[in-house]
Amino acid sequence: MAKRCDKMAPEHNVYTVFTFVSTHQALKAEKVLKEEALKASIIPVPREISSLCGLAIRVDAQQRGQVEQTLRGKGVGIEAVFDFVPRTK
Amino acid sequence: MIYLDNAATSWPKPEGVYQAVDDCLRHRGGNPGRGGHRLSLQAGRIILETRELLAQLFNITDSARIIFTGNVTEALNLALKGFLRAGDHLILTSMEHNAVVRPAYRLQDTGVEQTIIPCSREGRLDLATLAKNLRANTRLICVNHASNVTGTIQPIEAIGELAASKGIPLLVDCAQTAGILPIDVVKNKISLLAFTGHKGLFGPQGTGGLYIGKEIDLQPLKEGGTGSKSEVFVQPEELPDRFESGTPNTPGIAGLGAGIKFVLQEGLERIRKHEQALTRQIIEGLRRLEGVTRYGPNDLEEQTAVVSLNLEGWEAGELSYVLDQVFDIAVRSGLHCAPLAHATIDTLETGTLRISPGYFNTPAEIEVLLEALYSLVREKTSGRR
Ligand SMILES: Cc1ncc(COP(=O)(O)O)c(C=O)c1O
Numbered sequence: 001m002a003k004r005c006d007k008m009a010p011e012h013n014v015y016t017v018f019t020f021v022s023t024h025q026a027l028k029a030e031k032v033l034k035e036e037a038l039k040a041s042i043i044p045v046p047r048e049i050s051s052l053c054g055l056a057i058r059v060d061a062q063q064r065g066q067v068e069q070t071l072r073g074k075g076v077g078i079e080a081v082f083d084f085v086p087r088t089k
Numbered sequence: 090m091i092y093l094d095n096a097a098t099s100w101p102k103p104e105g106v107y108q109a110v111d112d113c114l115r116h117r118g119g120n121p122g123r124g125g126h127r128l129s130l131q132a133g134r135i136i137l138e139t140r141e142l143l144a145q146l147f148n149i150t151d152s153a154r155i156i157f158t159g160n161v162t163e164a165l166n167l168a169l170k171g172f173l174r175a176g177d178h179l180i181l182t183s184m185e186h187n188a189v190v191r192p193a194y195r196l197q198d199t200g201v202e203q204t205i206i207p208c209s210r211e212g213r214l215d216l217a218t219l220a221k222n223l224r225a226n227t228r229l230i231c232v233n234h235a236s237n238v239t240g241t242i243q244p245i246e247a248i249g250e251l252a253a254s255k256g257i258p259l260l261v262d263c264a265q266t267a268g269i270l271p272i273d274v275v276k277n278k279i280s281l282l283a284f285t286g287h288k289g290l291f292g293p294q295g296t297g298g299l300y301i302g303k304e305i306d307l308q309p310l311k312e313g314g315t316g317s318k319s320e321v322f323v324q325p326e327e328l329p330d331r332f333e334s335g336t337p338n339t340p341g342i343a344g345l346g347a348g349i350k351f352v353l354q355e356g357l358e359r360i361r362k363h364e365q366a367l368t369r370q371i372i373e374g375l376r377r378l379e380g381v382t383r384y385g386p387n388d389l390e391e392q393t394a395v396v397s398l399n400l401e402g403w404e405a406g407e408l409s410y411v412l413d414q415v416f417d418i419a420v421r422s423g424l425h426c427a428p429l430a431h432a433t434i435d436t437l438e439t440g441t442l443r444i445s446p447g448y449f450n451t452p453a454e455i456e457v458l459l460e461a462l463y464s465l466v467r468e469k470t471s472g473r474r
Contacts, residue, residue, distance in 0.1 A: 022317050022327045023122035024153050027130070027137045044125035052327065053317040055125055075151060077327070 014061035017043070017082045018071070019051035025077040026055035032074045033057070038067055052079055091418045091454045095447030096237050096265060096395050096425075098287045098294060102348065106291055109347035113340045121339055122316035132339050139346035140329070146349055147282060148273040149300055156332040157298045157342060161264045161285035162188040164299035167332065168260050168281045169193060169231070171307040175200030177228035182214050182243070183207045183433045184236045187426045189262060193231070202226070208433050211386040212241030220251060227257055229281075234272070235265040238430040238441065239385030240368075240395030242270065249278030258305060264288060265393055268352045269361055280305050289360075290352060292345030295338050301328065311335070360448050364394035367446040367455055371396045374459035378466055384434045384441060397434075397441040400462070402469055405442040416461040420444050 020026040026042065033040040040059045045051045059067045061083055071078055092100050113135060119128030121136050136157070144152035158164045169192045173179055179196070181189055183205055193203050204222045208214050214232065230252050235242045245261055252259040258280035263272055268289030274282055279302070286296025301307055312324045313334030325331055352360065369389055375381045380401030386392050399405060409422035423440045424431050431437045446455065 022153070022315075022325070022330050023133055024137060024140070024329055025327075027133050028152075031134075031137060031141075042125070042130060052325065054122075054319075055130075077153070 015084050016059050016061045016064040016067070017046060017049065017084060018057040018059070018067070019045055019049060019053065019079040019082070020055065020057075021052050021077040021079050023053050023055055026053055026057060028074075029057050029071050029076045029078075032071060032076060033059075033067060036070050038063060038070060040067065046082075046084070049080070049082055091416075091450075091457055093444050093446055093450065093454075093458060094419050094421050095288065095450075096240075096393075096443060096445035097421055099289065099291055099447050101449055102291050102293070102344070103351040105347040105351055106293070106344045110293060110340045110344040113343035117339070117343070120316075120336055123314075123336075124316075135339060135343045135346065136337065139342045139349065142346055142349040142353070143284075143298070143300075146267070146272075146353065147284075147300060148275050150275075151303075153328045154303070155298055155300050156329050157296070157337050159295055159338065160287070160297040161262060161283050162297075164283035164285075164297050165189050165260075165262060166192045167299055167307070167310050168283055168301075169196060169229075171310055172229060172258075172260075172281070172305065173201045174228075176202075176226060178202040178204070178224050178226045179229050179231065180204050180206060180219065180222060180227055181231045182233060183429045184212050184214070184238070184241065184243070185231065185233050185427065185429060186237060186262065186264065187428070188264075189231055189233070190427075190429055205429065208241075210384075210434055211391075212236050212239040212384075212430065212433060213386065213391075214243050214248070216244070216247055216251060219248065223255060223257070227255075229258055229260055231260040231262070233265075234261050234263045234270070235393045235395075236385075236427070236430055237265050237395065238425050238427050238443070239397050239434060240265075240392035241386055242266070242391055242393060245272075245277050245279070253278040258302070265395070268349070269357065269364065269393060271357055274300060274302070286341065286345040286348070290345060291348030293338075293341045296341040296345045299332075301332075307332070309334070355448070363448055364446060365389050367450055367452065368392070368394045368396060370452055370455045371444055371446070371459070374455070375462075377459075378462060380466070384436065394446050396444045397436075398444075399436065399439055399441055400466070403465075405440045408442050408465070411465065412458075412461060416457070418458055418461060420458075 117131035121132035140152040260281040282300040286292030315330040405422035
């Protein structure tokens with residue numbers, strides 16, 4: 001089930017990271033989102049998160065809801081969802 | 090060379106298969122699921138795509154439930170040994186390949202009981218006999234969808250119906266039928282489907298796999314690196330990782346994906362029709378020959394493109410040798426790794442000559458084969474005079 005880190009308000013340059021239970025699910029997520037024309041990139045799991053699988057999907061935070069709905073609709077095995085604010089200097 | 094041994098392995102392959110293997114090795118050569126660089130992702134995407142194509146072909150809802158193995162033999166070993174426990178009863182048929190018979194025989198050492206249902210001389214399984222042999226502890230029914238010896242097709246839909254009505258999972262070996270006959274795990278109520286990649290699916294050798302239904306609790310036969318959950322020592326629970334330790338045959342799986350695409354493009358019906366036409370041509374041609382004993386059902390609808398025979402005055406091995414050496418025609422002779430099937434059709438002593446045309450064979454090639462057989466018989470009879 002999805003864990004949420006909703007502490008951070010979705011601001012403009014906030015992004016969301018989806019982690020998955022296996023490589024299969026991460027790559028399937030990539031494929032499903034591409035088919036739905038939703039912008040997403042596959043990235044190594046950020047260090048601050050622990051995940052079953054080394055690959056994650058990064059999307060714009062504003063797309064979070066739509067992406068999550070799409071992935072769940074297609075039965076993709078999401079492990080957790082995290083919102084990120086890029087570190088400022 | 091006229092290749093008529095497609096029941097052993099299909100050849101040639103569709104052009105796209107050669108290209109996919111080459112492209113994979115040249116341009117997508119990373120280790121799938123191990124690391125996140127682009128070459129590794131490319132490899133991972135190939136594997137995902139082939140899995141999804143298989144899911145489409147067999148009507149499997151969740152492609153993660155399809156496991157890649159080296160061939161159907163490995164898939165059948167996993168299904169049988171990963172599922173059955175001491176005290177369980179297994180039902181199989183006398184038309185099974187050694188890929189089932191031998192693991193099942195070995196399982197008897199661990200306390201698994203088994204019943205081998207004898208099939209008719211045409212290789213058919215009788216449903217009433219199957220029903221009669223069910224026991225309270227029957228935990229699995231294993232059926233070869235079509236025999237590699239006679240081509241006999243078993244009624245898997247009716248078998249699935251019977252198995253499901255008793256709550257017993259059905260394991261199907263579709264080595265001879267995948268890519269040729271429709272297989273639908275939902276409609277046919279199949280809980281475990283073992284396939285090989287290098288026959289009707291046109292993939293390279295060394296590919297195959299197992300579909301594992303949600304209702305099946307299967308133990309892996311091997312543990313190891315999966316690229317996931319690396320920090321823990323226990324094997325992950327998630328499919329497909331649970332059963333896919335070790336680096337897979339990515340180039341082979343790339344080729345398999347291209348093979349399945351070809352099958353889906355051509356369509357099962359068209360492939361089947363073509364193979365049936367060639368089979369009919371062989372069977373009708375053989376009628377003009379004296380001394381032919383043909384095995385299997387006498388109905389093209391009830392068999393795949395396999396013609397098994399013996400020719401009076403010829404030993405099957407000798408005949409296949411002459412066809413190869415003198416006429417450049419490849420067919421197979423012997424026991425075809427299925428001694429129980431040969432016992433069923435009463436050819437355990439002699440074996441059979443097996444002619445198995447494929448989608449790329451032509452009527453002209455079949456004519457050459459028939460002419461070769463005619464001339465051999467003519468020679469023998471005139472030599473006797
Ligand atoms: C019915 C059947 N089962 C199992 C096998 C074994 O296939 P593989 O050698 O690909 O494991 C074959 C083919 O040889 C077969 O025809």
